[in-house]
Amino acid sequence: MVLSRLPLFLVPLLLFSFLQSPTFAIKKSYVVYMGGHSHGPELSSLDLDEVRHSHCEFLGSFLGSYKKAEDAIFYSYKRHINGFAATLEEEEAAEIAKNPRVISVFLNEGRKLHTTRSWDFLGLQERDSSISSESIWSKARFGEDTIIGNLDTGVWPESKSFSDDGYGPIPPKWKGFCQQSGTNKDVVRCNRKLIGARYFNKGYASAAGTLLKSSLTLATARDDDGHGTHTLSTAGGNFVPGANVLGFGNGTAKGGAPRARVAAYRVCWPPINGSECYDADILAAFDAAIHDGVDIISVSLGGAPSDYFQDGISIGAFHAVKNGIVVVTSAGNSGPDAGSVSNVSPWLFTVGASTIDREFPVYVKLGNKVQLKGQSLSASSLPAAKYYPLISGAKAKAANASAKDALLCKAGTLDPEKVKGKILACLRGVNGRVQKGIQAALAGAVGMILANDEINGNEIIVDTHVLPAAHIIYKDGLDLFAYINSTKSPIAYITRPVTQMAVKPAPFMASFSSRGPNTITPEILKPDITAPGVSIIAAYTQATGPTGEKSDERRVQFNSESGTSMSCPHVAGISGLLKTLHPDWSPSAIRSAIMTSARTRDNKREPMLNSSYVKANPFDYGAGHVRPNRAMDPGLVYDLTVKDYLNFLCALGYNETKIKSFWEEPYECPNHVRLLDFNYPSITVPRLSGPTTISRTVKNVGTPGTYKARFRPPPGISVSVEPLTLKFDKLGEEKSFKLTLKLKAKKAPAASNYVFGRLIWSDGNHYVRSPIVVKAA
Numbered sequence: 001m002v003l004s005r006l007p008l009f010l011v012p013l014l015l016f017s018f019l020q021s022p023t024f025a026i027k028k029s030y031v032v033y034m035g036g037h038s039h040g041p042e043l044s045s046l047d048l049d050e051v052r053h054s055h056c057e058f059l060g061s062f063l064g065s066y067k068k069a070e071d072a073i074f075y076s077y078k079r080h081i082n083g084f085a086a087t088l089e090e091e092e093a094a095e096i097a098k099n100p101r102v103i104s105v106f107l108n109e110g111r112k113l114h115t116t117r118s119w120d121f122l123g124l125q126e127r128d129s130s131i132s133s134e135s136i137w138s139k140a141r142f143g144e145d146t147i148i149g150n151l152d153t154g155v156w157p158e159s160k161s162f163s164d165d166g167y168g169p170i171p172p173k174w175k176g177f178c179q180q181s182g183t184n185k186d187v188v189r190c191n192r193k194l195i196g197a198r199y200f201n202k203g204y205a206s207a208a209g210t211l212l213k214s215s216l217t218l219a220t221a222r223d224d225d226g227h228g229t230h231t232l233s234t235a236g237g238n239f240v241p242g243a244n245v246l247g248f249g250n251g252t253a254k255g256g257a258p259r260a261r262v263a264a265y266r267v268c269w270p271p272i273n274g275s276e277c278y279d280a281d282i283l284a285a286f287d288a289a290i291h292d293g294v295d296i297i298s299v300s301l302g303g304a305p306s307d308y309f310q311d312g313i314s315i316g317a318f319h320a321v322k323n324g325i326v327v328v329t330s331a332g333n334s335g336p337d338a339g340s341v342s343n344v345s346p347w348l349f350t351v352g353a354s355t356i357d358r359e360f361p362v363y364v365k366l367g368n369k370v371q372l373k374g375q376s377l378s379a380s381s382l383p384a385a386k387y388y389p390l391i392s393g394a395k396a397k398a399a400n401a402s403a404k405d406a407l408l409c410k411a412g413t414l415d416p417e418k419v420k421g422k423i424l425a426c427l428r429g430v431n432g433r434v435q436k437g438i439q440a441a442l443a444g445a446v447g448m449i450l451a452n453d454e455i456n457g458n459e460i461i462v463d464t465h466v467l468p469a470a471h472i473i474y475k476d477g478l479d480l481f482a483y484i485n486s487t488k489s490p491i492a493y494i495t496r497p498v499t500q501m502a503v504k505p506a507p508f509m510a511s512f513s514s515r516g517p518n519t520i521t522p523e524i525l526k527p528d529i530t531a532p533g534v535s536i537i538a539a540y541t542q543a544t545g546p547t548g549e550k551s552d553e554r555r556v557q558f559n560s561e562s563g564t565s566m567s568c569p570h571v572a573g574i575s576g577l578l579k580t581l582h583p584d585w586s587p588s589a590i591r592s593a594i595m596t597s598a599r600t601r602d603n604k605r606e607p608m609l610n611s612s613y614v615k616a617n618p619f620d621y622g623a624g625h626v627r628p629n630r631a632m633d634p635g636l637v638y639d640l641t642v643k644d645y646l647n648f649l650c651a652l653g654y655n656e657t658k659i660k661s662f663w664e665e666p667y668e669c670p671n672h673v674r675l676l677d678f679n680y681p682s683i684t685v686p687r688l689s690g691p692t693t694i695s696r697t698v699k700n701v702g703t704p705g706t707y708k709a710r711f712r713p714p715p716g717i718s719v720s721v722e723p724l725t726l727k728f729d730k731l732g733e734e735k736s737f738k739l740t741l742k743l744k745a746k747k748a749p750a751a752s753n754y755v756f757g758r759l760i761w762s763d764g765n766h767y768v769r770s771p772i773v774v775k776a777a
């Protein structure tokens with residue numbers, strides 16, 4: 001799986017070449033998934049041994065001996081998830097997959113990893129100061145005693161965000177602990193705030209091979225990367241006044257549920273082939289977190305979307321949701337391509353990323369008097385307040401490099417003779433943004449202007465560049481390069497960054513945020529929601545510098561990062577608040593509340609835009625942008641039970657015998673079950689031909705009242721709702737309605753493209769909004 005932070009730099013391929021040396025066995029590591037356990041969660045160590053024993057016996061029947069099976073198995077999933085991870089030959093794996101007790105067998109694959117101002121922007125408080133008694137923070141007691149677990153790169157336990165000053169005893173339901181590696185250097189001390197820290201590395205070690213295992217000691221939950229510390233503190237970090245990055249963005253840092261207890265589950269390690277988190281470890285962490293007693297699991301990583309039971313996050317999350325735990329995941333950073341969204345299982349809460357209204361402007365002054373506004377978090381300024389010679393990467397190319405590569409300021413493409421003492425203009429893309437700055441500095445540049453390529457448009461990401469820098473939008477980049485072309489001796493100046501608030505428009509979608517449609521089940525809209533994920537300031541590790549580069553010897557308590565990895569824990573924190581406020585709500589009720597209360601307009605009260613400043617749509621933002629204060633009182637929710645999820649799998653044609661093994665209770669696939677009727681808070685009909693009627697059920701979680709339906713039909717589609725009013729007499733009451741969609745004409749716009757509309761149920765006080773997404777067959 002991939003951590004979904006935007007890489008600051010490209011991963012060096014050192015490990016890769018190291019691993020390419022010939023291997024003598026064709027064994028690979030696999031996960032053998034066997035559904036749920038029929039035993040209850042309260043297991044003695046004797047029972048746990050029994051589970052492992054049964055896995056060894058089962059595998060032994062394929063491998064020829066119990067001993068061989070014992071050697072092959074490196075994880076036995078014992079508590080909630082039933083299955084094991086083992087090193088097997090391909091033929092053995094294929095044989096095991098045929099066994100009726102087995103649901104799926106899949107390769108232990110690598111996945112990738114995908115602050116201060118954002119909470120003010122979400123309306124939880126006024127400009128870093130007063131918190132209204134109407135804020136969800138006040139109402140939900142800042143998420144007091146909700147437990148948030150994070151599957152990531154671990155935690156920097158000494159960060160002030162995890163200080164336990166003023167915390168009472170750990171909630172008695174907690175069964176987790178602080179796992180030690182044995183070496184003193186890596187001791188991780190938990191406290192009443194950071195109540196758990198564990199690590200899972202066997203799947204990683206197995207994928208990396210023996211050579212890697214012996215050369216690295218990877219046995220600690222201590223975060224040497226920064227990603228896990230950043231995401232965990234965004235979800236549940238404490239209030240820390242005076243937090244800033246190199247002096248910028250100074251304010252009080254805090255997580256979404258600042259009084260929550262937090263636990264780190266480390267499943268991500270230094271990348272092999274660009275992947276750092278492995279399925280076998282992810283499953284082990286889910287099994288542990290469910291057992292430990294977390295309420296919310298935040299997972300800022302993912303891989304390519306795949307079958308629901310061939311994917312560690314999907315399987316682990318299914319068991320978590322079955323146990324009442326909300327699982328929030330990042331949508332991925334593969335946007336803006338259509339169909340790039342990952343983590344699409346219907347039990348996941350999938351989060352896209354958008355901007356907030358804070359900027360760190362710097363100005364680029366050109367010799368022709370044109371001034372371009374950029375952004376950066378460079379701490380250093382140009383040596384003197386004067387114009388410097390300006391050169392483009394292409395013009396500064398080394399004799400052996402192409403102009404195209406040099407324009408990207410790739411390593412080894414720049415001629416220091418040409419760059420020295422100048423401001424270097426680089427194009428965004430291919431190699432990392434911070435890496436370009438490092439190359440510029442290595443070649444002797446005094447500053448760098450980083451111009452967006454067309455696809456990134458207006459999306460600016462602030463980075464702690466190692467030299468004075470300005471990141472500018474695509475259009476301004478064209479002006480910059482035109483100026484450079486227009487004169488023999490171009491000159492420029494870059495000002496020092498300042499911190500600026502209330503910037504408009506915000507939010508708009510980040511271009512990197514992965515987009516719908518959902519390529520696995522197009523009937524389920526993904527992503528579900530968008531939240532702040534661009535230039536987010538949160539806690540950081542002390543093991544590495546803010547750029548993550550070896551050569552960067554600076555250390556920061558807080559750092560700015562961007563990615564759906566950053567938006568995911570925002571929603572995890574808000575889910576934690578709702579859990580404190582409504583302990584009896586199911587994971588899907590919490591998701592529904594956050595989705596149906598989302599907004600689709602920005603701070604100019606205009607429709608939310610994408611990074612080309614063109615109107616965005618539900619494939620970009622799902623139901624819209626989170627609005628936590630509204631989510632606490634949504635009026636109605638679209639609820640889902642474990643049985644609904646099983647029916648969903650029936651509707652997809654999953655084998656009934658296998659579906660039964662996910663659940664301890666008797667279960668049969670219903671006779672007529674349609675994906676379209678799955679009670680999701682959004683409505684998607686990907687193949688509309690004749691008139692199509694879908695049903696939904698809403699549950700009253702507010703006051704008694706009468707709700708009326710209003711809708712904005714997608715262009716070319718007629719919509720009708722029956723009944724048009726729903727009267728609720730009491731809390732918890734459920735009412736169903738039917739929504740019928742018809743193509744108005746054969747050649748309607750929907751004939752070729754997806755079109756978008758909206759359904760709103762309102763009692764005049766609550767507004768329960770669902771996006772409607774339709775494409776003609």
Ligand SMILES: *[C@@H]1O[C@H](CO)[C@@H](O)[C@H](O)[C@H]1NC(C)=O
Pocket residue numbers: 098099100101655656657658
């Ligand atoms: C479902 O799986 C079971 C167990 O593997 C198998 O016996 C059965 O034939 C399968 N049914 C269908 C319809 O494929």
Ligand SMILES: *[C@@H]1O[C@H](CO)[C@@H](O)[C@H](O)[C@H]1NC(C)=O
Pocket residue numbers: 242243244247248250251
């Ligand atoms: C940040 O703000 C705090 C409180 O207003 C102040 O005491 C501190 O000096 C500021 N730090 C920086 C680096 O601006």
Ligand SMILES: *[C@@H]1O[C@H](CO)[C@@H](O)[C@H](O)[C@H]1NC(C)=O
Pocket residue numbers: 019207208272273
């Ligand atoms: C790395 O990726 C390449 C190409 O995708 C693949 O052939 C190779 O097996 C991978 N190596 C490891 C260690 O996963």
Ligand SMILES: *[C@@H]1O[C@H](CO)[C@@H](O)[C@H](O)[C@H]1NC(C)=O
Pocket residue numbers: 398400401402411412413
């Ligand atoms: C060009 O030559 C330099 C010096 O020999 C080397 O470091 C660099 O990698 C080369 N660049 C390319 C693109 O081959």
Ligand SMILES: *[C@@H]1O[C@H](CO)[C@@H](O)[C@H](O)[C@H]1NC(C)=O
Pocket residue numbers: 478479481482485
């Ligand atoms: C500037 O000149 C280069 C090289 O001649 C050319 O490729 C590029 O398109 C020009 N850029 C602009 C914005 O005119």
Ligand SMILES: *[C@@H]1O[C@H](CO)[C@@H](O)[C@H](O)[C@H]1NC(C)=O
Pocket residue numbers: 336455456457511610611612613614615
């Ligand atoms: C913004 O939306 C327009 C219209 O759908 C599309 O053409 C453009 O590629 C989008 N830009 C980005 C960066 O998503």
